Amino acid sequence: MSDTQGRYRRVLLKLSGEALMGDLDYGIEPRVIQRIAAEIATARNAGVEIAIVVGGGNIFRGEGLARSGMDRVTGDYMGMLATVMNALAIQDALESLNVFARVMSALKINQVCEDYIRRRAVRHLEKGRVVILAAGTGNPFFTTDTAASLRAIEIGADVLLKATKVDGVYDSDPMKNPGAKRFETVSYDRVLADKLNVMDATAIVMCRDNHLPLRVFDLTQKNALVQAMSGDEIGTVVTA
Secondary structure, eight states: OOOTTSOOSEEEEEEOGGGGTTTOSSSOOHHHHHHHHHHHHHHHHTTOEEEEEEOOTTTOOHHHHHHTTSOHHHHHHHHHHHHHHHHHHHHHHHHTTTOOEEEEESSOOTTTSEEOOHHHHHHHHHTTOEEEEESTTSSTTOOHHHHHHHHHHHHTOSEEEEEESSSSEESSOTTTOTTOOEESEEEHHHHHHTTOOSSOHHHHHHHHHTTOOEEEEETTSTTHHHHHHTTOOOSEEEEO
16 A cells, blocks of 8 residues: 555556657657656655566557468567567666666566566565566467556555556547546446546456556656656546
8 A cells, every 4th residue: 555645655557668669650769768767766766666567569569460460479479579678678777877677577588587476576676676577478469458457466566557648548539539528537347338448458357356546647747657656646547
């Protein structure tokens, strides 16, 4: 649970690969990843234990190529490797700020990162290290959203923070409907029933069934990460 000042004890941050692109069409924009790392460092230095699950859509998206004819399983494994690349980049950015970080992969890639072992991940967090969880669940057909829900539950996170490009959850697409209404809070069941596209259905059901609150916020706003990790009222909370 969060402490008496509202700050969370332990959080899991879900970052999409696209969040690292900035204004680029592909890859990682150094300015963006440095800003994200600086905000993570601020929250870590305030005492928040932080785990991160990162996607790989800025480099490779298996589902997309599967629609073009590639074998889905092959594509998904390639996507998992893309998340490892992003995780290593985040680790490097954090370490440049003197923040200890560990990349843990659901796929065995021992020469560049550790295997994901739940108890070891929790121990890293307890020691003040940022843990970056790569390769999704290690299984094809599961999204990194589902991996984020799973890992957050496994490590006992107080909240799952979903970083996006919009400032919360709306009743319709705010990019298409100027009159879309933003929710301060919304239930898991409403998200599922109305197909609000917060995360995939499997991830939402896991959060609901394990009583894990989800906060959706706009990563592009300055200090939004710090605010979200500090327990401030930002974005939309999805709960029971």
